[in-house]
Amino acid sequence: MEYLPHIEKSKKEMLESCRVSSELGFLEGVDEKFIVFNMDLSTPLSEMELVRFFKEKAAENVADYDMYLGGGMYSHFIPAAVNALAGRSEFYTAYTPYQPEASQGTLQAIYEYQSMICSLFNMPVSNASLYDGATAAAEAVLTAYSVARGKKTVVISEGINPQYLDVIKNYVEGNNIIIKTVPLSDGLTDADSLEQAMDDDTFCVLAASPNFYGLVEDMSLIAKKVKDKKTVFIAVVNPMSLSVLEAPGDYNADIAVAEGQPFGNNMYLGGGALGIFTCSEKFMRKMPGRVVGKTTDKDGKEGFVLTLQTREQHIRRDKATSNICSNQAHNALKACIYLSLMGEEGLKKVADNNMALTVYAVNKLKNVKGLKLPFADKLSFNEIVIEFDNHTSADVLKTMAGQKIFAGIDLGKYNADDKNRMMSCFTETKTKEQIDKFVETLEKSLA
Amino acid sequence: MDFSTEKIIFEKQSSSQGVDYIPTLSDIDEAIVAPKYRRKSKMNLPEVSEFETVRHFTRLSTLNFGVDSNFYPLGSCTMKYNPKVCEKILADENLANLHPEQCFKSIQGVLEIMYNAQKDLSEICGMDGFTLMPAAGAQGEFTALKMIDAYFKDKGQRRNKIIMPDSAHGTNPASATVAGFETVTIKSTESGKIDTTELSRALDSDVAALMITNPNTLGVFETEIEEIAKLVHDAGAVLYCDGANMNALLGICRPGDMGFDVMHLNLHKTFATPHGGGGPGSGTVGVKDFLMPYIPAGQVIKREDGMFDFSKSEKSIGSIRSFYGNVDVVIKAYAYIKALGFSGLRNAGLTALLNANYLRENLKAYFDIPDSRDNCMHEFVISLKEEAQFHDVHASDCAKYLLDHGIHAPTIYFPLIVEEAIMVEPTETESKETLDNFIEVMKSFREKIKTDPESLKAAPVKTPFKRFDEVTAARKPNLRWQQD
Numbered sequence: 001m002e003y004l005p006h007i008e009k010s011k012k013e014m015l016e017s018c019r020v021s022s023e024l025g026f027l028e029g030v031d032e033k034f035i036v037f038n039m040d041l042s043t044p045l046s047e048m049e050l051v052r053f054f055k056e057k058a059a060e061n062v063a064d065y066d067m068y069l070g071g072g073m074y075s076h077f078i079p080a081a082v083n084a085l086a087g088r089s090e091f092y093t094a095y096t097p098y099q100p101e102a103s104q105g106t107l108q109a110i111y112e113y114q115s116m117i118c119s120l121f122n123m124p125v126s127n128a129s130l131y132d133g134a135t136a137a138a139e140a141v142l143t144a145y146s147v148a149r150g151k152k153t154v155v156i157s158e159g160i161n162p163q164y165l166d167v168i169k170n171y172v173e174g175n176n177i178i179i180k181t182v183p184l185s186d187g188l189t190d191a192d193s194l195e196q197a198m199d200d201d202t203f204c205v206l207a208a209s210p211n212f213y214g215l216v217e218d219m220s221l222i223a224k225k226v227k228d229k230k231t232v233f234i235a236v237v238n239p240m241s242l243s244v245l246e247a248p249g250d251y252n253a254d255i256a257v258a259e260g261q262p263f264g265n266n267m268y269l270g271g272g273a274l275g276i277f278t279c280s281e282k283f284m285r286k287m288p289g290r291v292v293g294k295t296t297d298k299d300g301k302e303g304f305v306l307t308l309q310t311r312e313q314h315i316r317r318d319k320a321t322s323n324i325c326s327n328q329a330h331n332a333l334k335a336c337i338y339l340s341l342m343g344e345e346g347l348k349k350v351a352d353n354n355m356a357l358t359v360y361a362v363n364k365l366k367n368v369k370g371l372k373l374p375f376a377d378k379l380s381f382n383e384i385v386i387e388f389d390n391h392t393s394a395d396v397l398k399t400m401a402g403q404k405i406f407a408g409i410d411l412g413k414y415n416a417d418d419k420n421r422m423m424s425c426f427t428e429t430k431t432k433e434q435i436d437k438f439v440e441t442l443e444k445s446l447a
Numbered sequence: 448m449d450f451s452t453e454k455i456i457f458e459k460q461s462s463s464q465g466v467d468y469i470p471t472l473s474d475i476d477e478a479i480v481a482p483k484y485r486r487k488s489k490m491n492l493p494e495v496s497e498f499e500t501v502r503h504f505t506r507l508s509t510l511n512f513g514v515d516s517n518f519y520p521l522g523s524c525t526m527k528y529n530p531k532v533c534e535k536i537l538a539d540e541n542l543a544n545l546h547p548e549q550c551f552k553s554i555q556g557v558l559e560i561m562y563n564a565q566k567d568l569s570e571i572c573g574m575d576g577f578t579l580m581p582a583a584g585a586q587g588e589f590t591a592l593k594m595i596d597a598y599f600k601d602k603g604q605r606r607n608k609i610i611m612p613d614s615a616h617g618t619n620p621a622s623a624t625v626a627g628f629e630t631v632t633i634k635s636t637e638s639g640k641i642d643t644t645e646l647s648r649a650l651d652s653d654v655a656a657l658m659i660t661n662p663n664t665l666g667v668f669e670t671e672i673e674e675i676a677k678l679v680h681d682a683g684a685v686l687y688c689d690g691a692n693m694n695a696l697l698g699i700c701r702p703g704d705m706g707f708d709v710m711h712l713n714l715h716k717t718f719a720t721p722h723g724g725g726g727p728g729s730g731t732v733g734v735k736d737f738l739m740p741y742i743p744a745g746q747v748i749k750r751e752d753g754m755f756d757f758s759k760s761e762k763s764i765g766s767i768r769s770f771y772g773n774v775d776v777v778i779k780a781y782a783y784i785k786a787l788g789f790s791g792l793r794n795a796g797l798t799a800l801l802n803a804n805y806l807r808e809n810l811k812a813y814f815d816i817p818d819s820r821d822n823c824m825h826e827f828v829i830s831l832k833e834e835a836q837f838h839d840v841h842a843s844d845c846a847k848y849l850l851d852h853g854i855h856a857p858t859i860y861f862p863l864i865v866e867e868a869i870m871v872e873p874t875e876t877e878s879k880e881t882l883d884n885f886i887e888v889m890k891s892f893r894e895k896i897k898t899d900p901e902s903l904k905a906a907p908v909k910t911p912f913k914r915f916d917e918v919t920a921a922r923k924p925n926l927r928w929q930q931d
Contacts, residue, residue, distance in 0.1 A: 001530075001532075001786045001791070002786075002787055002791040002794055002795070003528050003530060003719075003795075004795070004798050004876070005875075005877060005881075006878070010878075010879040013879070014801055014802075015801065017808055018805060018808045018822065020822075023800050023801050024797075025822075026804055026823075026824065027699070030700060034697060034701075034705055035700060036699065038833045039698070041784065043788060044787055044789075045788070046793050047532050050536075051536065053785065055784060056538045057541050057557075058539040058541035058557075061553065062553035063540055063541045063545055070548075072769055073546060073547055077468060078470050079497070081497055081501055082499065083538075085501060085504040089513050090509065090512075091504075091723075092513075092534075092722075092723050093513040094511045094513045094514075094724040095726065095855065097725065099849050099855060100915050101510070101847070101907050101911075101912045102850050102856075102910060103510075103511055104451065104510035104911065105510040106505040106511055108455070108510070109724075110930070112456050112457070113577025113929040114926055114927050115495075116492055117876050118728070118927040119491040120492070120545065122487075124927070126927065128725070129545060129725075131586060132582070132768050134766070135768050142625070145615070154764030163766055163770070164769070166744075166913065167769065169765070173627060174624070216484050218484075243486065243490060246484060246486055246487060247482070248618030250486065250488050259769070267543070267547065268542065268543060268769060268773075269542075269546070269547050269549075269774045271771070273770075284926075285719045291924075291925050291926055292926070293920040293921070293925055293926050295919055295925075297914060297915050298913040298915075299913055301452075301912060303451075304917045305917050307449055307518050307921050307924060308924060313618045313620075313621035314617040314618075314861070315617070317617045317621060318623060319618040323589060323622040324583070324585055325584065325620035325623050326583040326584065326715065326725060327583070327726045328726050328727045329724045329726045330727060330848055331723075331726075333724065337504060339492055339493075340456055340492075340493050341464070341468070341497055342463075342468065342693055343465035343466060343494050343495070344490050345465050346463065346465020346466050346468060347465070347490075347492065352478070353469060355478035356472055356476065356477050357472070357475070359478045379478075379480065398550075401552075404729070406553070409548050431734070434472070
């Protein structure tokens with residue numbers, strides 16, 4: 001199927017107008033040997049065949065097992081109105097709002113998104129989005145570096161998602177920035193160890209809460225230790241937890257980043273990402289990415305424009321604060337709509353349910369033979385670590401999958417020492433009955 | 448009646464249904480959260496009903512131009528029609544709800560799609576392999592530069608410079624900086640092409656790569672491309688193609704055949720995925736064999752037993768973002784490739800050339816098009832240098848005039864090598880009617896410059912908003928709503 005507009009008559013007129021006999025006439029100057037006349041691609045399909053093909057391919061995936069997977073992307077309930085509104089073509093077929101008079105829909109929605117994020121994070125500034133949580137963390141380090149005055153070291157708690165660490169390494173290498181990681185102590189960041197790892201060359205420190213093992217960190221203490229040494233503190237958070245747990249602004253984080261997918265975005269195998277980036281006023285003009293500001297038009301009418309553009313690549317080129325251009329704007333729109341629908345009470349209920357269901361799971365798992373819960377005495381948001389006495393988590397996951405349950409993440413993938421550890425996530429999409437089934441099935445597979 | 452006075456959602460108040468989207472748990476204890484972990488500050492989210500939320504965003508949407516309602520002749524952006532079937536395909540729960548940590552056996556369908564997307568994009572571009580991980584063109588550039596860096600380090604060579612022409616898109620030098628390279632800019636020729644003398648002079652053993660786009664940002668094919676490739680390769684450097692202009696070559700030529708070693712594509716341009724008001728896009732990167740060892744993690748391979756899985760080579764640069772990329776965007780682009788096939792892609796490319804040349808041919812009598820050749824490729828650049836000098840009418844005035852006629856402005860003030868630049872790219876999906884209308888509107892703009900240039904300063908007047916005070920917006924930034 002093609003989407004071409006011209007009837008024969010029009011095409012003929014247009015070619016005549018250009019004084020060529022065919023479109024190939026526009027290729028003068030292109031060496032003939034470069035022009036191809038076939039490619040090894042499949043036969044074109046009619047729309048009906050295309051739909052059938054993708055339906056079949058999609059059906060070769062499993063999306064309807066009971067899922068207890070987290071690790072950076074989360075299955076949350078998305079109200080129907082989110083996709084209904086975001087699916088309006090005025091939103092999704094619009095271009096970047098460089099012409100504000102023709103883009104107030106996009107611009108106002110982004111301004112509202114920024115406002116909601118600022119409020120939720122208790123931070124004064126938010127940008128219009130970055131690619132994902134991992135690149136947001138990387139960009140945060142580079143932002144801190146821009147005011148580092150020659151210092152080169154960043155201290156990172158090993159509680160951070162290991163993927164984020166990989167991405168940060170790739171982004172900071174170009175500036176010869178040194179990364180020092182600090183191991184966890186019994187699943188949590190030890191604020192003293194973090195402090196000890198800091199020296200005169202440290203320009204920023206990163207810690208995550210909940211951390212990669214789902215545990216809530218004492219961010220106030222960590223932040224205090226870092227800021228007492230006049231060093232930039234970057235917090236990596238799960239935004240869904242902020243309606244209940246400490247917001248980054250509550251402990252004076254300088255920069256706070258997150259993966260915003262939990263807000264109204266389908267996961268798409270990791271595709272539905274949204275990089276949230278917030279910061280203090282001090283970093284506003286050093287911040288990466290686009291940002292929308294309020295202003296008035298010639299008639300004094302209030303409206304919105306992309307602003308502080310002199311930070312960006314199209315103006316500052318090699319001196320830009322970041323190379324980012326297109327971001328995840330449409331995903332930010334979905335987050336904004338989600339937050340509008342949920343409101344404070346709705347968001348709080350989601351967070352409360354996540355935590356309550358996780359506690360429920362923990363209490364049931366405590367009675368299961370063959371496993372331990374290494375961090376059961378600590379506060380989790382919605383993920384817990386299960387340690388098997390006599391099994392690898394790879395084996396357990398295989399058995400559980402046979403019972404149509406994706407039981408968790410094999411932590412052995414990220415750390416060779418964790419081959420017998422699995423991390424399971426409990427969101428509001430689960431019922432008590434499903435969790436009962438999870439526990440029973442797990443118990444049977446360990447017997 | 449327009450909705451331009453639609454309030455900020457925070458200023459609306461109605462009963463929220465927020466707590467009714469998920470069930471209330473019964474017989475379950477709340478988690479106990481020690482005060483020190485609890486949120487300290489007050490949250491300030493809107494309190495609105497679902498209906499009012501729907502009204503609000505529906506109204507906001509009416510304040511937008513979109514490709515579905517307006518012509519967007521944005522040079523270098525390829526604002527072509529976004530097929531609705533691609534949106535429908537993505538709505539399938541068996542794609543939407545896949546978690547990236549699911550075991551590979553449970554995602555064979557999407558892995559096969561990704562594997563074939565890698566393969567088809569390689570075929571279309573003349574490359575040996577593709578990574579689907581970069582989230583946008585700029586990130587694709589960064590990824591490619593990281594691979595180039597890894598390649599030279601592996602060979603024990605230290606090469607710190609990237610050469611690019613003065614017509615390069617801003618992301619090129621910005622990406623080079625993030626990747627740790629120094630940018631060396633070379634002056635283009637009169638017709639905006641690579642000056643091979645300048646290039647020879649700039650090439651030394653410290654140069655890692657030359658980054659160019661073909662056709663260049665004036666819509667002109669680099670006829671010297673073979674010589675350029677030879678110069679670059681003789682200096683031991685790598686030739687990079689910024690694929691933003693791929694629509695001119697789609698199904699007609701392949702960058703890999705011309706000597707390019709690595710390139711990025713903008714799936715949200717050439718492969719018809721929607722722009723979304725600023726993303727998500729996808730900046731997939733194609734490479735020749737010698738760069739394959741460094742390709743990012745998340746490469747989809749076919750195992751001996753026929754199953755698909757992810758793989759990461761020993762020398763891979765690792766991850767440049769979480770998980771596997773904007774998989775949703777990749778799936779849409781793959782659907783587009785499957786729908787069109789080779790013949791469809793080729794017809795799209797050829798029609799893109801036809802539409803651009805038709806506009807150029809009919810506008811060249813009225814505007815200065817600083818390119819002496821007979822035709823262009825998929826886009827061309829008008830210069831309003833004279834109009835600015837003699838009538839104080841600028842590219843931005845043309846942009847606003849077009850908005851009043853329901854046409855989104857073309858790209859303005861880019862490329863930097865043309866003064867008062869207006870870059871026009873109609874794409875292949877626009878009808879003759881739309882193009883003829885654009886020609887008439889541009890001609891009327893020309894008339895206005897002669898008869899009433901002052902009126903052009905007032906535009907736009909027919910949009911819900913007039914020109915904005917961007918100066919105050921930057922000087923006194925108001926980036927969030929706050930309660931008074």
